[in-house]
Amino acid sequence: MRPRTVPLLAFIATMVLSTAAAWLVLHEPPITVGPPVRVVLGSLATLVLPGYACAGVLFGPNRIHHAERLLISLGLSILICMGATFVLHSQTGGLSATNWARLLWSVTAVASIAASIRSSRAPADGPVPLAILPAYGPSPSRPRWQVGLHLVAAVAAVALLITTVLAGIGSAQQQPYPGFTQFWLLPQTQHNATQFELGIGNFEGKAYTYQIELYHNDHTLARWSQLVVGDTDTLQLPFVLREPLGTGDSLTAVLYRADQPTQAYRQVRVWRNALQAKEPSS
Amino acid sequence: MIEWVQQQLLRLWQPCWRILASPHPRPLPAATDGFGWVAPVSLIGVLGLTVVVLAFHAGRHSHSLAPVLYWGGLLLIYMPLALRLLQPATPRRERLIVAVLMGMLLYLVKVLYSPLDFRFSDELQHWRSTADILATERLFTYNYILPVSPLYPGLQAPTVALIQMTGLPIFPAGVLVLGTARLIFVLALFHLAELIGRDAYVGGVAVLVYATNPHFLFFHSMYLYQSMAVPLMLLALFALVRWEHSMLPEQPGLRLVAVWAMFGVVMTHHITSYGMAAVLLLWLAANLYVRWRGTARPPLIGWTAMLVLVLILTWMVYVATVTVGYLAPQLGRALLDLTGLIAGEKKTEETFRPPSGPLLERLISLMMVAATLAYVSVAAAVIWVRQQHNALALAVGVGALGYFLSLVLRFSSSGAEMTGRLWTFIYIFQAIALGILLREAWQAGTRRFVLRLGSGALVLLLFLGSLTAGWPPYWGRLPGPYLVSAAERSVTPEGIAVGQWSAQLGRGKRFATDFTNYMMVGAYGAHDPIFRVAGLLLTPDMGADEQAFVRDNDLDFVLIDERLSTGLPQRGYFFDSHEPNIFRYTEPLSMSLLTKYQRTPGVSRIYDSGNLVMYSVRAWSENNAP
Numbered sequence: 001m002r003p004r005t006v007p008l009l010a011f012i013a014t015m016v017l018s019t020a021a022a023w024l025v026l027h028e029p030p031i032t033v034g035p036p037v038r039v040v041l042g043s044l045a046t047l048v049l050p051g052y053a054c055a056g057v058l059f060g061p062n063r064i065h066h067a068e069r070l071l072i073s074l075g076l077s078i079l080i081c082m083g084a085t086f087v088l089h090s091q092t093g094g095l096s097a098t099n100w101a102r103l104l105w106s107v108t109a110v111a112s113i114a115a116s117i118r119s120s121r122a123p124a125d126g127p128v129p130l131a132i133l134p135a136y137g138p139s140p141s142r143p144r145w146q147v148g149l150h151l152v153a154a155v156a157a158v159a160l161l162i163t164t165v166l167a168g169i170g171s172a173q174q175q176p177y178p179g180f181t182q183f184w185l186l187p188q189t190q191h192n193a194t195q196f197e198l199g200i201g202n203f204e205g206k207a208y209t210y211q212i213e214l215y216h217n218d219h220t221l222a223r224w225s226q227l228v229v230g231d232t233d234t235l236q237l238p239f240v241l242r243e244p245l246g247t248g249d250s251l252t253a254v255l256y257r258a259d260q261p262t263q264a265y266r267q268v269r270v271w272r273n274a275l276q277a278k279e280p281s282s
Numbered sequence: 283m284i285e286w287v288q289q290q291l292l293r294l295w296q297p298c299w300r301i302l303a304s305p306h307p308r309p310l311p312a313a314t315d316g317f318g319w320v321a322p323v324s325l326i327g328v329l330g331l332t333v334v335v336l337a338f339h340a341g342r343h344s345h346s347l348a349p350v351l352y353w354g355g356l357l358l359i360y361m362p363l364a365l366r367l368l369q370p371a372t373p374r375r376e377r378l379i380v381a382v383l384m385g386m387l388l389y390l391v392k393v394l395y396s397p398l399d400f401r402f403s404d405e406l407q408h409w410r411s412t413a414d415i416l417a418t419e420r421l422f423t424y425n426y427i428l429p430v431s432p433l434y435p436g437l438q439a440p441t442v443a444l445i446q447m448t449g450l451p452i453f454p455a456g457v458l459v460l461g462t463a464r465l466i467f468v469l470a471l472f473h474l475a476e477l478i479g480r481d482a483y484v485g486g487v488a489v490l491v492y493a494t495n496p497h498f499l500f501f502h503s504m505y506l507y508q509s510m511a512v513p514l515m516l517l518a519l520f521a522l523v524r525w526e527h528s529m530l531p532e533q534p535g536l537r538l539v540a541v542w543a544m545f546g547v548v549m550t551h552h553i554t555s556y557g558m559a560a561v562l563l564l565w566l567a568a569n570l571y572v573r574w575r576g577t578a579r580p581p582l583i584g585w586t587a588m589l590v591l592v593l594i595l596t597w598m599v600y601v602a603t604v605t606v607g608y609l610a611p612q613l614g615r616a617l618l619d620l621t622g623l624i625a626g627e628k629k630t631e632e633t634f635r636p637p638s639g640p641l642l643e644r645l646i647s648l649m650m651v652a653a654t655l656a657y658v659s660v661a662a663a664v665i666w667v668r669q670q671h672n673a674l675a676l677a678v679g680v681g682a683l684g685y686f687l688s689l690v691l692r693f694s695s696s697g698a699e700m701t702g703r704l705w706t707f708i709y710i711f712q713a714i715a716l717g718i719l720l721r722e723a724w725q726a727g728t729r730r731f732v733l734r735l736g737s738g739a740l741v742l743l744l745f746l747g748s749l750t751a752g753w754p755p756y757w758g759r760l761p762g763p764y765l766v767s768a769a770e771r772s773v774t775p776e777g778i779a780v781g782q783w784s785a786q787l788g789r790g791k792r793f794a795t796d797f798t799n800y801m802m803v804g805a806y807g808a809h810d811p812i813f814r815v816a817g818l819l820l821t822p823d824m825g826a827d828e829q830a831f832v833r834d835n836d837l838d839f840v841l842i843d844e845r846l847s848t849g850l851p852q853r854g855y856f857f858d859s860h861e862p863n864i865f866r867y868t869e870p871l872s873m874s875l876l877t878k879y880q881r882t883p884g885v886s887r888i889y890d891s892g893n894l895v896m897y898s899v900r901a902w903s904e905n906n907a908p
Contacts, residue, residue: 021447025446025447035449038448038449039448039449039450042444042447042448042449042450043444043447043448043458045447046440046443046444046447046448047440047444047458047459047462055535058532058534058535058536058538058539059532059535060531063531063532063535064532067378067469067472067473068469068473068524070465070469071466071469071470071473071517071520072517072521072539074462074465074466074469075466075470075513075514075517075539075543076539076542077440077462078439078440078459078462078463078466078510078514078546079514079542079543079545079546081439081440081443082435082436082439082440082545082546082549082550083542084439084443085421085435085438085439085442085443086421089420089421089422093419094418094419094420095415095416095419095420095421095442095446096419096446097446097447100442100443100446100447101446101447104443104447133476133477133480133481133482136315136373136374136482150317150320150321150322151321153321153322153324153325154320154321154324154325156325157321157324157325157327157328160325160328160329160332161328161331163332164328164331164332164335164394165390165394165397167332167335167339168335168338168393168394168397169394169397169398171335171338171339171342172338172342172394172396172397172398172761173398174342175342175761176342176343176763177763177774177775177776178776178892180775180776180779180891180892180893181891181892182779182780182783182889182890182891183889183890183891184783184888184889184890185888186888201779201783201891203775203776203779247908248883248908249908250883250908266890266891266892267887267890268887268888268889268890269880269886269887270886270887270888270898271883271884271885271886271901271902271908272901272908273901274886274888274898274901275787275886275888275898276898276900276901276904
């Protein structure tokens with residue numbers, strides 16, 4: 001089995017694809033492209049093309065087999081990303097999207113040019129690189145109907161694989177979990193002891209109407225009703241006390257769901273200095 | 283009876299002896315290079331994946347058929363592909379594609395277990411490192427839930443690059459990066475084994491046997507640094523072996539790939555880099571032996587072993603200084619346990635924790651270990667006798683015997699983890715060794731029927747054993763409803779939501795909570811949760827001792843999962859492995875214990891989502907509240 005010459009066209013395609021991927025990161029595209037295009041191009045430009053171009057520089061045509069080239073291309077792409085992190089880490093812009101796009105494009109472009117030159121100078125048919133492996137003869141030819149059947153099987157396998165992956169994702173999205181509602185009460189800032197925030201996050205699977213009762217010690221302070229919160233939505237209710245909570249004082253908030261108006265659904269309570277803490281580290 | 287056993291053993295030994303003594307090996311059936319039966323076999327493999335997805339769906343809906351579908355689906359993926367790889371007449375191209383397909387389909391099993399987010403605790407630790415790099419656009423940020431992770435950024439580098447180039451979130455980017463790593467793994471292992479065994483048959487068998495590593499299906503597919511480092515290690519080894527057999531024009535390129543990949547391993551995962559150094563030293567020793575015997579003149583690869591050692595030490599001294607402190611306690615404890623056992627100062631029941639699970643599964647695991655010991659012993663002997671000129675094969679034979687060492691380590695208190703880590707490397711040797719053994723068996727003229735049946739039955743047993751002995755354990759093999767303290771089965775949308783909600787409290791808050799929510803607030807909230815929390819969370823009341831505990835540990839919040847009162851912990855503990863009653867719980871935690879905080883004046887209950895309740899304890903501990 002002899003490896004075939006790596007066509008020059010492949011390196012030109014490599015440069016074009018890499019340029020397109022970098023362009024989508026660095027500039028507004030001249031035509032509207034959907035996220036899938038950026039995902040496909042970006043994945044190729046990160047995980048395949050830099051290594052493929054570098055493999056073209058390191059190994060001329062005929063020197064390694066296709067599977068070996070694939071292996072080295074993928075490996076080098078990952079390794080280029082690893083090396084690039086240190087370069088970008090030491091630069092002012094850091095590991096930003098623009099820096100990544102510029103660096104990966106530069107590596108791919110330079111390597112593609114070098115690989116093109118090398119491949120054009122290489123002899124048309126070099127020696128078989130590895131003599132230690134046995135020589136493999138061609139497979140016996142098959143009847144045409146069998147080839148057709150195999151082709152159908154291959155197409156069916158790809159179709160089934162795509163369907164299976166999509167079905168698997170769909171199944172996880174529809175996994176039945178008990179719905180829940182988040183309810184919180186937080187001082188808005190640590191410095192102003194009179195400003196608070198009540199919050200509701202609805203993850204019940206459908207919109208709900210809520211009601212909140214707020215107590216200062218045992219006295220009703222405020223009431224909010226007909227609070228409609230859509231599924232996966234949140235609602236924040238800031239409020240201000242006339243004076244900070246004193247020693248022994250607490251604020252209690254009780255949440256009711258409109259379909260069970262007499263049953264406390266969630267309850268939170270804060271005492272003074274509820275969020276006394278060190279300053280956030282960032 | 284003894285006589286009968288002796289006779290049977292003698293009968294079993296006869297084929298082995300025939301392999302060892304065969305003076306004129308016959309060539310394998312003529313090898314070709316076509317696609318063979320790759321399309322129909324692929325279709326069957328993909329069908330197996332479909333059945334596994336059905337099993338996951340059934341598991342999510344608590345359907346009783348789920349386990350049957352799961353086992354059936356996995357066997358449908360593995361066995362047809364394995365049988366094609368075990369056939370000596372399979373064309374090389376088909377063999378390579380089938381090997382790749384096996385690796386990728388088994389990777390998809392793990393991906394489709396949880397196709398929306400990372401659920402395994404190790405994955406969440408590395409998720410945090412990736413999120414930190416994205417947030418700061420700098421390397422070497424501090425990750426409290428796994429401090430050593432940011433110091434080995436080899437996994438995060440391609441993930442962050444992919445995220446920045448595509449705009450994808452961390453999860454899908456991680457899945458794509460690890461898919462690429464898996465492809466590298468399979469291709470590198472196939473080619474490496476093919477070069478060592480000098481036959482594509484050995485390459486194919488190596489992949490199918492490595493797939494029986496108990497950690498291959500899930501652990502090696504997780505978003506963690508080892509999953510990236512091991513493929514790079516194999517790439518480096520492949521490039522070195524290929525260099526040894528190559529002509530001048532491609533040698534500089536292969537050397538560059540090898541050195542670069544070695545550097546990649548060193549900056550990706552500590553233990554894999556040590557494993558790589560050990561493999562290179564073993565290979566060097568084998569080369570020296572072959573030279574000494576005068577059967578061949580393999581090149582000395584001492585420079586590579588030296589280079590790896592220098593790279594490892596440089597990285598440890600200048601970047602990852604905490605690695606020693608991270609690994610030394612585990613290794614030290616294991617050595618102390620083993621020396622204690624040998625000296626009779628400790629009893630086995632003090633250090634060894636027997637495997638749990640259904641009886642049949644434990645039986646299969648034991649049979650898998652016995653079968654592995656048997657084939658490793660025979661393969662090592664066959665390689666020693668028949669491959670004296672092949673230094674790499676000799677290294678493989680000796681390395682495969684490391685399986686015995688791994689089983690000895692199993693008797694230490696951290697044995698399960700140490701054994702698992704060691705198997706990552708030993709299985710490479712084992713896989714190639716079994717490939718060489720089977721190839722030699724075919725060449726020695728062993729009966730085809732016996733070989734086909736025997737090798738098929740062996741890989742079936744190894745694969746079943748890898749499932750019963752691997753992770754997840756029996757209770758977590760299928761996705762499904764919440765289970766108490768059950769790692770990934772305890773991760774629910776409510777837990778993820780509290781982690782994400784807690785991010786608004788500001789980074790780096792100190793939390794006391796259970797193991798699952800430790801990961802939630804540590805990863806999604808970027809907080810600094812602590813372990814060893816029994817002194818606060820398992821006491822019946824909130825008094826002076828608890829106040830001192832909060833102050834001493836600089837705690838801000840306590841996050842309580844009230845579902846801990848609904849069942850026994852699957853992992854043997856509720857909060858962390860330092861609990862006094864670990865593996866001895868006979869009843870769930872009482873609700874009174876879990877709600878003691880709301881009875882304590884000054885402890886603010888700031889968050890409530892039904893099952894999860896968050897309390898603020900700092901002001902209470904410092905007597906600033908009420």
